[in-house]
Amino acid sequence: MTPLVFAALVFAGSVAAGCLGxxxxxxxxxxVISMLVLGFGVDLRYAIGASLVAVIATSTGSAAAxxxxxxxxxxxxxxxxxxxxxxxxxxxxxxxFLRSDVIVxxxxxxxxxxxxxxxxxxxxxxxxxxxxxxxxxxTRLNLDSSYPTPKGLQxxxxxxxxxxxxxxxxxxxxxxVVGIGSGVFKVLAMDRLMHLPFKVxxxxxxxxxxxxxxxxxxxxxxxxxLEPTLCAPVALGAMAGAxxxxxxxxxxxxxxxxxxxAITIAVSGVQMVIRAFQGNV
Amino acid sequence: xxxxxxxxxxxxxxxNAWLARLMIAGVxxxxxxxxxxxxxxxxRGVPRATLKPFKGVAEGFTTPSGVWxxxxxxxxxxxxxxxxxxxxxxxxxxxxxxxVAFSLERDRLYVVITSIVLALLASGMFFGLVD
Numbered sequence: 001m002t003p004l005v006f007a008a009l010v011f012a013g014s015v016a017a018g019c020l021g022x023x024x025x026x027x028x029x030x031x032v033i034s035m036l037v038l039g040f041g042v043d044l045r046y047a048i049g050a051s052l053v054a055v056i057a058t059s060t061g062s063a064a065a066x067x068x069x070x071x072x073x074x075x076x077x078x079x080x081x082x083x084x085x086x087x088x089x090x091x092x093x094x095x096x097f098l099r100s101d102v103i104v105x106x107x108x109x110x111x112x113x114x115x116x117x118x119x120x121x122x123x124x125x126x127x128x129x130x131x132x133x134x135x136x137x138x139t140r141l142n143l144d145s146s147y148p149t150p151k152g153l154q155x156x157x158x159x160x161x162x163x164x165x166x167x168x169x170x171x172x173x174x175x176x177v178v179g180i181g182s183g184v185f186k187v188l189a190m191d192r193l194m195h196l197p198f199k200v201x202x203x204x205x206x207x208x209x210x211x212x213x214x215x216x217x218x219x220x221x222x223x224x225x226l227e228p229t230l231c232a233p234v235a236l237g238a239m240a241g242a243x244x245x246x247x248x249x250x251x252x253x254x255x256x257x258x259x260x261x262a263i264t265i266a267v268s269g270v271q272m273v274i275r276a277f278q279g280n281v
Numbered sequence: 282x283x284x285x286x287x288x289x290x291x292x293x294x295x296x297n298a299w300l301a302r303l304m305i306a307g308v309x310x311x312x313x314x315x316x317x318x319x320x321x322x323x324x325r326g327v328p329r330a331t332l333k334p335f336k337g338v339a340e341g342f343t344t345p346s347g348v349w350x351x352x353x354x355x356x357x358x359x360x361x362x363x364x365x366x367x368x369x370x371x372x373x374x375x376x377x378x379x380x381v382a383f384s385l386e387r388d389r390l391y392v393v394i395t396s397i398v399l400a401l402l403a404s405g406m407f408f409g410l411v412d
Contacts, residue, residue, distance in 0.1 A: 003329045007319060036332075043335040053365055057311070060371050064304040067297045074297065078379060078394055085401035092405070141390070210372035211398070217369045218406040222344070224337025229322065229330045232315040232361035235368055239308055 003229075006040070010230070011237040013039070017054055018241025022062035023249055024261040025202030026183040027055035027209045028238055030111070030268040042230070044104070049225030052213050054238040055183075059210030061242030062203075069250065071203035073145050073196075076158060080168045084186070084212040087172020092216040094173065104276045110174065111269030114184040117192065118262040135159040147200050148250075156197055164189045172212055183209045184265060198254045202261075296382040303378055307371030314352075314364030322357035373402050 001009075013035040014028075021028025029051035036047040066072045095103070134157060138144060143158040171185030183205045190201035220226055249257075341347035342362050351359025376399050383391040 001329070003327065004323050006329055007323065040332070042332040045335045046332050053368065056368050056372060057308070060304045060368065060375075061308050064301040064308070067304075068301040070294075070297075072297075074300070074379070075391060078376075078391060078398060081376070081398045082394060082401070085398055085405065089401060089405045142388075211376060211402070214369050214372040215402050215405040221366075221369075224343050226342075226362070226365060227330055227332065227338050228318070228342060228358045228362035228365060229327075230332060231365045232319045235365060236312060236315050236319070239312060 007233045010036070010040070011233040014054060014234045014237025015241040015244070018058045018061065018238035018243075019245040019248070020241075020260070020264055021055070021058035021183075021238070022206060022242040022245025023202070023252065023257060024183070024264055025187045025205035025209075026261070026264065027206065027213070028058045028241070029055040029183075029213075030265060032234060032238070033107075034268045036230075045223075045225050046227050046230060049220050049227065050230050050234045052217055052220055053226065053231040054234050055213045056210045056217070057235045057238035058242040058245075059206050059208075059213070061239040062246045063207045063210065065243070065246035066203040066206060066249075069148060070153075071147050071199055071249075072207045073143065073147075073158075073200055073204045074207070075141070075145075076143050076190075077204050077207045079141060079143070079161070080164065080186070081208055081211050083165050083168035084172035084208060085215045087169045087174075088212045088215040089172075091173035092219040101276055106174070108269045108273045108276065110184060111265045114188060115262045115266035115269065117188055118258055118265070132157045132159075135161070137161050145200075147197055154197070156200065158194055158196065160193045160195075163193045167193065172215075187261070198257060199249065202257070203249070296379075296386070299382070300375060300378060303375055304371060307367060307374065311364045311368040311371070314360050314367060318357045318360030318362075318364060321355075321360065325357065327357060373399075373406075376402060 014032060017028035017031035017035065019028075020026070020031055032051040032054040033044070033047045036042040036050060037044055042050075063072065067074065134144070138158040138161055141161065143161070144156065145158075146153045146155040148154075167185055167189040171189070174185065183202075186205035186208055187201050190196045190204060191198060194201075196204075217226075337343070339358070341351060342358070345366055348359060348362040348366055352363035353359075376395060380392065380395040380399060383395055
């Protein structure tokens with residue numbers, strides 16, 4: 001494969017990753033790792049470094065649009081970033097002592113668990129803020145907000161802040177071990193524990209994962225996992241894909257987004273397990 | 282912002298508009314550097330890096346100062362690496378900007394929360410480089 005063909009294919013794959021990442025709040029790291037390891041035979045450690053770059057590219061590229069349009073809850077994001085950043089720094093050290101095959105199994109387990117979770121209907125569908133009693137802690141933290149819907153701005157209340165905080169701490173550790181922004185945990189915590197509207201959960205996750213990934217990027221840079229010739233086409237593709245994703249999200253129906261979310265992570269999990277069984281990690 | 286409007290705090294939507302601009306600037310700068318580096322490397326026929334087994338990046342590309350030195354020599358790989366560093370720096374810059382925005386809003390609680398995030402990011406970067 002010539003350098004031009006390689007760069008073009010990696011770019012194209014990263015466009016898909018960025019688009020899916022922006023739509024699902026997952027950042028697209030999952031897709032980039034699968035593509036590089038399974039499609040191009042890249043060593044998992046380079047792939048993890050590149051996926052970190054893809055996640056930051058998707059997060060930053062899509063967040064500009066989502067923040068401006070009012071989907072992202074920037075206060076909630078900042079609060080939960082305390083937990084994810086602390087977890088990410090811890091995880092970056094743990095990862096250095098783990099074997100690649102162990103990381104792959106952890107990765108796959110997380111993906112299956114998440115896919116199964118995402119397909120279940122929400123326990124209580126988010127209702128208008130007027131119908132809910134305010135949560136004292138969320139009120140103290142000024143977290144209740146609104147987001148755009150086809151029928152205009154819809155207000156919502158935030159609840160179960162401590163539970164989500166703990167999950168975010170674990171999400172941060174895992175994101176650094178696995179090399180993805182662990183948007184999976186972020187989306188699920190906001191969707192399942194806090195009962196936020198799905199588009200608020202995914203876009204706020206998207207906003208946060210860039211910071212989580214950046215927190216551990218220093219460690220990966222120092223370890224030599226950020227190969228520029230690989231990261232450049234990945235970054236360019238993911239940014240382009242993220243821009244496409246933001247255009248789609250505004251019009252997309254939530255049940256469809258949930259299915260895309262679940263399928264994306266389940267397919268990636270299957271690919272990782274196959275690879276691990278073949279011993280090619 | 283406050284100089285021209287002494288009695289009005291910047292609204293959240295105004296802060297968000299600036300946040301969006303900051304992120305667009307970071308993305309654009311990264312894209313220009315990565316694209317330039319990539320095109321130069323293809324024109325000059327730089328051979329493709331071996332990506333298995335893992336050997337780590339070439340010497341000089343594990344620190345920001347090394348990347349900067351290479352980029353200022355206009356080496357294709359250095360330009361791409363600098364683009365990646367700009368991208369990594371953008372979320373950090375966004376948090377720093379939020380700190381300023383929350384201070385202007387006199388939102389003490391979120392000034393504290395944002396400071397903690399910034400301190401964690403800084404320690405992550407620092408420990409990453411001395412690891």
